[in-house]
Amino acid sequence: MKPYDLDYFGKDASALRDKRLFLFDMDGTLNQDERLFDGAKELLAAIRIMGGEYVFITNNSTHSVEDLIAKMTRLGVPSAPDNYFTATMATIYYLKEHYSGALVYCQGTKSFVGELAKAGIRTTEKVDESADIILVGYDGELTYPKLRNTCEMLSRFDKPFFATNPDLCCPASFGFVPDCGSICQMLTNSTGRKPTFLGKPDPAMVYGAHARFSRSTEETCVVGDRLYTDVAVGLNAGTAAIAVLTGEATAEMIETGDIIPTYTFQSVKEMWRVLDPDGTVRV
Numbered sequence: 001m002k003p004y005d006l007d008y009f010g011k012d013a014s015a016l017r018d019k020r021l022f023l024f025d026m027d028g029t030l031n032q033d034e035r036l037f038d039g040a041k042e043l044l045a046a047i048r049i050m051g052g053e054y055v056f057i058t059n060n061s062t063h064s065v066e067d068l069i070a071k072m073t074r075l076g077v078p079s080a081p082d083n084y085f086t087a088t089m090a091t092i093y094y095l096k097e098h099y100s101g102a103l104v105y106c107q108g109t110k111s112f113v114g115e116l117a118k119a120g121i122r123t124t125e126k127v128d129e130s131a132d133i134i135l136v137g138y139d140g141e142l143t144y145p146k147l148r149n150t151c152e153m154l155s156r157f158d159k160p161f162f163a164t165n166p167d168l169c170c171p172a173s174f175g176f177v178p179d180c181g182s183i184c185q186m187l188t189n190s191t192g193r194k195p196t197f198l199g200k201p202d203p204a205m206v207y208g209a210h211a212r213f214s215r216s217t218e219e220t221c222v223v224g225d226r227l228y229t230d231v232a233v234g235l236n237a238g239t240a241a242i243a244v245l246t247g248e249a250t251a252e253m254i255e256t257g258d259i260i261p262t263y264t265f266q267s268v269k270e271m272w273r274v275l276d277p278d279g280t281v282r283v
């Protein structure tokens with residue numbers, strides 16, 4: 001064991017050096033808005049030096065992969081389209097596999113509906129009995145008429161109901177704004193219908209990343225700041241799940257809650273030192 005191998009609770013985390021596929025949440029884990037946390041660049045560089053790869057998995061369905069690559073480039077982190085798995089991608093994969101050719105009623109941003117259409121999925125934003133399923137995403141362009149349409153769809157037609165992600169709130173520069181999970185709670189309160197969520201903690205994103213990089217469950221770990229999505233997705237997929245305390249999760253939540261990470265670190269900086277115990281990576 002090396003001097004930096006203990007996690008926040010004193011557990012030996014040296015087994016992390018055997019991992020080769022690292023799935024990272026973004027906001028609250030690696031960065032906050034346009035600020036990258038200390039140690040993030042070193043950690044990502046150390047992973048590649050070990051012969052590993054990193055994938056950013058995000059439940060945020062408002063930004064396209066091109067937007068995310070541009071953001072990480074501004075922060076000084078190299079990435080390509082393969083380094084991303086978003087809730088929108090997970091939704092597209094799911095719909096293509098299970099509802100090929102279906103007409104999808106969508107409540108979401110223009111960009112979200114556009115991504116679905118680009119992937120060959122037929123969409124409608126109008127109340128339409130011929131729609132096969134009802135889909136809700138995070139929507140920074142949400143209006144009351146959209147909510148009313150979706151309530152009408154849910155109340156009148158017994159069609160399967162899906163949503164991109166269960167997150168209740170989404171970080172903003174001043175705090176938080178309602179995310180898809182909260183929007184769905186309004187719909188559930190009004191119609192009694194509950195969606196099936198397709199993003200984290202559903203393990204589809206982890207399985208997709210395994211397939212993309214030909215890595216096994218044992219070689220993979222998931223890292224994030226939110227217990228009910230990031231840590232839960234790792235546990236649901238059977239991989240190691242790491243919590244960092246730079247966002248939503250606190251040590252107290254971990255000690256008293258029922259979602260228990262495999263390892264916990266104060267920040268990605270401490271995790272970097274496990275992978276690079278001699279601190280040789282300089283970026």
Ligand SMILES: [Mg+2]
Pocket residue numbers: 025026027028029224225226247
């Ligand atoms: Mg986060």
